Amino acid sequence: xxxxxxxWKPTIAIGEVGAWYREVDVVIVxxxxxxxxxxxxxxxxxxxxxxLERASGGGGTSANSGGVIYLGGxxxxxxxxxxxxSPEDMFRYLMAATGPAPDxxxxxxxxxxxxxxxxxxxxxxxxxxxxxxxxxSGEPPTDDGLVYSGSENxxxxxxxxxxxxxxxxxxVPGQAGGLLMHKLMATVESSAAEIVxxxxxxxxxxxxxxxxxxxxxxxxxxxxxxxARRGVVLCAGGFVNNKEMLGRHAPQLLSxxxxxxxxxDDGCGIRLGMAAGGETINMSYGSISLPIIPPKKLQxxxxxxxxxxxxxxxxxxxxxxxxxxxxxxxGRAYLILDAETFDRPDVEREIAxxxxxxxxxxxxxxxxxxxxxxxxxxxxxxxxxxADPVFHKSADYVVPLSHPPYGALDCTTAGSLxxxxxxxxxxxxxxxxxxxxxGEPVPGLYAAGxxxxxxxxxxxSSGLSIGDGTFFGRRAGLHAARRR
Ligand SMILES: Cc1cc2nc3c(=O)[nH]c(=O)nc-3n(C[C@H](O)[C@H](O)[C@H](O)COP(=O)(O)OP(=O)(O)OC[C@H]3O[C@@H](n4cnc5c(N)ncnc54)[C@H](O)[C@@H]3O)c2cc1C
Numbered sequence: 001x002x003x004x005x006x007x008w009k010p011t012i013a014i015g016e017v018g019a020w021y022r023e024v025d026v027v028i029v030x031x032x033x034x035x036x037x038x039x040x041x042x043x044x045x046x047x048x049x050x051x052l053e054r055a056s057g058g059g060g061t062s063a064n065s066g067g068v069i070y071l072g073g074x075x076x077x078x079x080x081x082x083x084x085x086s087p088e089d090m091f092r093y094l095m096a097a098t099g100p101a102p103d104x105x106x107x108x109x110x111x112x113x114x115x116x117x118x119x120x121x122x123x124x125x126x127x128x129x130x131x132x133x134x135x136x137s138g139e140p141p142t143d144d145g146l147v148y149s150g151s152e153n154x155x156x157x158x159x160x161x162x163x164x165x166x167x168x169x170x171x172v173p174g175q176a177g178g179l180l181m182h183k184l185m186a187t188v189e190s191s192a193a194e195i196v197x198x199x200x201x202x203x204x205x206x207x208x209x210x211x212x213x214x215x216x217x218x219x220x221x222x223x224x225x226x227x228a229r230r231g232v233v234l235c236a237g238g239f240v241n242n243k244e245m246l247g248r249h250a251p252q253l254l255s256x257x258x259x260x261x262x263x264x265d266d267g268c269g270i271r272l273g274m275a276a277g278g279e280t281i282n283m284s285y286g287s288i289s290l291p292i293i294p295p296k297k298l299q300x301x302x303x304x305x306x307x308x309x310x311x312x313x314x315x316x317x318x319x320x321x322x323x324x325x326x327x328x329x330x331g332r333a334y335l336i337l338d339a340e341t342f343d344r345p346d347v348e349r350e351i352a353x354x355x356x357x358x359x360x361x362x363x364x365x366x367x368x369x370x371x372x373x374x375x376x377x378x379x380x381x382x383x384x385x386x387a388d389p390v391f392h393k394s395a396d397y398v399v400p401l402s403h404p405p406y407g408a409l410d411c412t413t414a415g416s417l418x419x420x421x422x423x424x425x426x427x428x429x430x431x432x433x434x435x436x437x438x439g440e441p442v443p444g445l446y447a448a449g450x451x452x453x454x455x456x457x458x459x460x461s462s463g464l465s466i467g468d469g470t471f472f473g474r475r476a477g478l479h480a481a482r483r484r
Contacts, residue, residue: 010275012216014207020214021224024050024194026480027215028233029201029269032060034449034469035235036184038432038477039193040124047230047481049193052217054200054264058188059181060237061261061421061450062466066139067176068149069470070463072166073111075118080130081146085164087111092161093152097320098459106455109430110471117471118168126183127171136293137317138462143171150461151317155392167463180466202268204232204276204445212276212444231444231480233432235473236269237261238422238450240286245270249283249424255331256288256418265421269451273426277442278434282457283424287465288322290411290418291347292335299397300341302379303411306332308362308371310379313391319460322418327458331413334365336372338401345409347417352410361406376401421465423457425450432476446480448473 025047028035035051036058043049051058072078073087091111095102122128133140137148149167151157170176170183188195196219203216205225214227239245240261246254253259274280292298292314299315303325311333312324325333334352337343355361362372380400382389388398410416426434426447433441449469456464 010203010272011206012203014205014213017205017225019225020227022050023227023229024048025228025230026050026233026477027052027226027228028235028477029215030054030060030234030236031058031185031188031195032235032237032449032469033062033181033184033466034451034473035233036181036188037470037473038233038235038448039188040184040191040477041474042477042481043191043193045478045481050226051188051193051195052199052201052215053195053197055262056197058185058195058197061265062469063177063181064262065175065177065466066462067170067180067466068139068147068167068463069121069169070149070166070461070467071114071118071168072164073114075115075168077118077128077130077146077168078164081132083132083164084162085166087114089161089164090114090166093150093157094455096157096160097150097461098456103455105430106468106472110455110468113471120474124183124187126180128168129171132165136296138167138291139175140169141174143173145169145171149317149463151320154316154394155313201236201272204272206276210277210442212442228444230483231446233476233480234269234273234426234434234445234447234451235449236451237265238425239265239267239270240421241265242267250286250422252284252326253286253288253420253422255413256326256420257413258417258419260419260421265450269447270425273434273445273447273451276434276445277436278445279427279437280425280453281427282453285423285458286420287319287423287456287460288326288418288420289318290322290325290333291318292321292345292409292411294346295343297341297343298335298337298345300399301335301337302375302401303333303335304372304375305329306367308367308375310375310391313388313393315393315397317461319462323458323460325411326413326418333411334408335411336361336376336401337407337409339403339405341399341401342407349416350410352408352415354405354407356405358406361408365408422450423454423460425452428452428472428476430472430475431479432472433479444483446476448476
């Protein structure tokens with residue numbers, strides 16, 4: 001079957017399929033972390049699995065990532081590093097951090113089975129070194145295996161749940177996504193699953209009842225219909241590299257200069273799912289990084305907006321800082337420092353202004369007259385006794401900013417690099433079923449990873465994307481394999 005490009009529609013009726021090129025139990029579209037997890041667990045459940053990957057090799061964005069995996073509840077690594085954690089604390093943190101409408105059912109099951117999910121990675125040969133990296137949240141430069149990867153130990157979360165580091169990092173210095181995907185793909189390759197690369201899936205095949213019966217994909221330059229007897233699992237990534245979709249669904253992300261993903265994060269999987277009747281949710285949300293550290297000393301500065309006012313505790317996780325700056329402050333933010341707190345940040349950041357006095361800095365930044373002066377006067381008044389009653393930054397980082405000259409680092413979206421990827425996507429059940437706007441499963445259709453709206457939308461903590469992508473990828477693969 002060879003549909004011409006101008007005839008491409010995201011769905012096709014089964015009656016239009018002349019002959020099946022292949023028939024398998026489960027077709028998985030995309031071989032990133034979610035697709036690999038789905039393939040591993042579907043194959044183990046006894047299904048005949050075909051993985052279609054559009055690129056010339058698997059890995060996707062997952063292979064280019066930091067490889068941090070959000071896991072907790074008392075994993076072996078947490079215990080060996082001397083941290084106590086429980087599924088309940090993990091649940092409470094995620095419920096608070098991923099508001100305003102957290103997916104309680106998903107967060108419950110993700111927290112409850114997280115220790116088992118950690119063991120699953122170990123079983124696939126992913127190595128973890130039981131050493132805690134204490135210096136800052138996010139990907140460590142070392143091969144240490146455990147980091148804080150969210151705002152667990154910052155206000156208000158430190159009062160909601162017992163803080164514990166939950167960023168689990170495969171043992172390799174620096175970016176660990178390559179090692180992670182190498183191990184997961186090795187498991188898929190050594191299993192009974194078949195992987196076909198340079199295979200772009202472009203349509204879903206529907207029967208008269210609306211059930212998904214297969215896909216149309218381009219293999220060896222030809223379009224073919226492939227039957228999926230039990231289910232199709234969409235794991236084709238997000239839509240950060242589709243400007244048109246971003247403009248429609250998440251226009252604020254367009255102001256961020258560094259869009260994190262491969263060219264195939266073009267929303268194809270989401271659009272296929274929508275065309276088959278799936279609902280999308282949280283489409284405007286993204287993971288938005290605004291790192292102000294390292295060095296940690298910079299957390300002693302204050303972030304202010306275009307009105308010269310503070311808007312967050314600066315010791316929060318850089319993803320929370322980014323979300324607040326972009327969604328609530330329109331991407332206008334400056335980190336204000338004095339002579340004692342100033343340092344060169346590791347992330348390249350321009351100096352937006354300097355002044356011998358606060359008034360001079362305020363004027364150089366174009367802030368309303370008196371605004372920064374009153375913000376600093378209030379901050380310094382409480383900082384004299386190490387307190388921050390307004391935003392509750394930890395006392396470790398609260399010092400009066402009173403030593404001239406003063407400086408401001410540019411944290412605007414226009415003048416600095418904000419890294420983003422999308423978090424919204426298809427609405428799925430805890431078993432990976434794609435749900436219609438009525439909340440009913442689209443028969444035969446499953447999805448996982450950034451093709452779906454995961455746990456963190458909004459309210460990202462590092463590791464949640466690979467964490468929920470693999471966790472719900474496994475469940476999607478398993479449930480597709482068991483469907484009759
Ligand atoms: C620099 C960087 C650092 C990051 N660090 C972290 C981190 O530390 N922790 C974390 O959790 N997240 C991190 N992320 C985000 C995370 O990597 C991704 O959100 C996650 O890996 C997405 O996984 P996925 O399986 O949904 O998609 P992907 O890994 O992108 O896989 C999707 C696959 O589908 C294929 N595909 C697309 N369309 C089709 C089609 N039509 N037919 C067939 N195949 C198709 C693609 O080629 C791709 O291989 C980071 C991202 C980057 C770039």
